[in-house]
Amino acid sequence: DGELTVKRDTDILMGLSLEITTVQAPGTTKLMAVDFKDGSGLPAGSLEIVLKDSGPTYHLGQCSGFREYFPLVLPSGTQKEWHIEKTGTGDDIRVVVKCNSGIVLNLLLSDTVCDNEDLESPWKS
Numbered sequence: 001d002g003e004l005t006v007k008r009d010t011d012i013l014m015g016l017s018l019e020i021t022t023v024q025a026p027g028t029t030k031l032m033a034v035d036f037k038d039g040s041g042l043p044a045g046s047l048e049i050v051l052k053d054s055g056p057t058y059h060l061g062q063c064s065g066f067r068e069y070f071p072l073v074l075p076s077g078t079q080k081e082w083h084i085e086k087t088g089t090g091d092d093i094r095v096v097v098k099c100n101s102g103i104v105l106n107l108l109l110s111d112t113v114c115d116n117e118d119l120e121s122p123w124k125s
Helices: none
Strands: 017-023 030-037 043-051 057-061 079-087 094-099 102-108
Touching (some): 043 079
Antiparallel strands (some): 030 043, 094 102
16 A cells, blocks of 8 residues: 555665654664665665754765754654655756655755765766
């Protein structure tokens, strides 16, 4: 019925969109890591999200060497519904993260966003 229980380190052939539910108690840290794959199963970028009391951060693997704070405030509450998507091709690749239906990250990947000089690989897949 369209639902799939995912265990850690499971490959999912479902396109480039993912929905995740997190439940986080105060004082704890949660890590979400998404490895994007192209149609051949080869790496096509990655996204890590760290949820912690000092503020949630994200990191675009193979794009930037730094963790960044989310530009928008995440919804309050211990349970969050995440929708993570990579869209576009070539020079129009975008990473969109929604939390409880609201967009909290919407990045067009470019030289100003990525400090990786070789953005062609693997994000442009």
